[in-house]
Amino acid sequence: DQQVKQNSPSLSVQEGRISILNCDYTNSMFDYFLWYKKYPAEGPTFLISISSIKDKNEDGRFTVFLNKSAKHLSLHIVPSQPGDSAVYFCAASGFFQGAQKLVFGQGTRLTINP
Amino acid sequence: DTAVSQTPKYLVTQMGNDKSIKCEQNLGHDTMYWYKQDSKKFLKIMFSYNNKELIINETVPNRFSPKSPDKAHLNLHINSLELGDSAVYFCASSQDLDGADTQYFGPGTRLTVL
Numbered sequence: 001d002q003q004v005k006q007n008s009p010s011l012s013v014q015e016g017r018i019s020i021l022n023c024d025y026t027n028s029m030f031d032y033f034l035w036y037k038k039y040p041a042e043g044p045t046f047l048i049s050i051s052s053i054k055d056k057n058e059d060g061r062f063t064v065f066l067n068k069s070a071k072h073l074s075l076h077i078v079p080s081q082p083g084d085s086a087v088y089f090c091a092a093s094g095f096f097q098g099a100q101k102l103v104f105g106q107g108t109r110l111t112i113n114p
Numbered sequence: 115d116t117a118v119s120q121t122p123k124y125l126v127t128q129m130g131n132d133k134s135i136k137c138e139q140n141l142g143h144d145t146m147y148w149y150k151q152d153s154k155k156f157l158k159i160m161f162s163y164n165n166k167e168l169i170i171n172e173t174v175p176n177r178f179s180p181k182s183p184d185k186a187h188l189n190l191h192i193n194s195l196e197l198g199d200s201a202v203y204f205c206a207s208s209q210d211l212d213g214a215d216t217q218y219f220g221p222g223t224r225l226t227v228l
Contacts, residue, residue: 032213034216041221042221044157045218046217049216093213094213099211100211106154106155106156107155
């Protein structure tokens with residue numbers, strides 16, 4: 001009963017093009033959504049987030065889109081750079097059983113080809 | 115001056131042993147977490163502490179016992195290790211319990227139980 005899913009385990013994109021990573025969730029009680037980036041042998045690092053009351057948040061080359069009716073969010077990276085090659089985790093935050101919890105997807109490995 | 119540090123980075127041990135993983139954060143945060151990343155790559159919350167008080171205990175076997183001697187430290191002790199405990203364990207911290215608070219992760223501890 002995984003509540004946050006990233007259905008693409010990997011994605012390969014040419015340098016300079018747009019990378020689009022997708023994430024679906026099932027629980028409408030989530031009120032905040034985040035993307036984390038992870039390099040090998042390191043912990044995840046925060047990238048960008050969006051509140052459930054918004055449908056778009058932009059930070060430089062990174063934009064997150066939220067479609068609440070479809071329970072879907074996506075991360076756009078443009079233009080993609082070789083340093084963007086990493087595993088990207090989608091996460092959703094909500095208040096469940098008396099505590100705020102962060103639920104992660106299983107990650108998408110993004111490879112940017114020169 | 116690492117923000118969230120964990121020791122050890124790698125831990126290889128035999129079934130039935132008891133082991134501990136240490137976590138320290140120097141960010142002045144009030145909340146700390148332990149996550150487990152299993153073989154399917156999902157990052158799942160195990161515990162969270164706020165000001166040394168247990169907030170989340172996500173139906174983890176009681177062989178796992180977190181200890182928070184102060185706000186900056188959250189250690190994880192595991193008794194009677196089993197093969198299924200093999201995973202990467204991540205410690206994290208955030209300013210408070212708000213879902214919008216960014217969580218900062220340590221580099222992870224790869225535990226292998228033989």
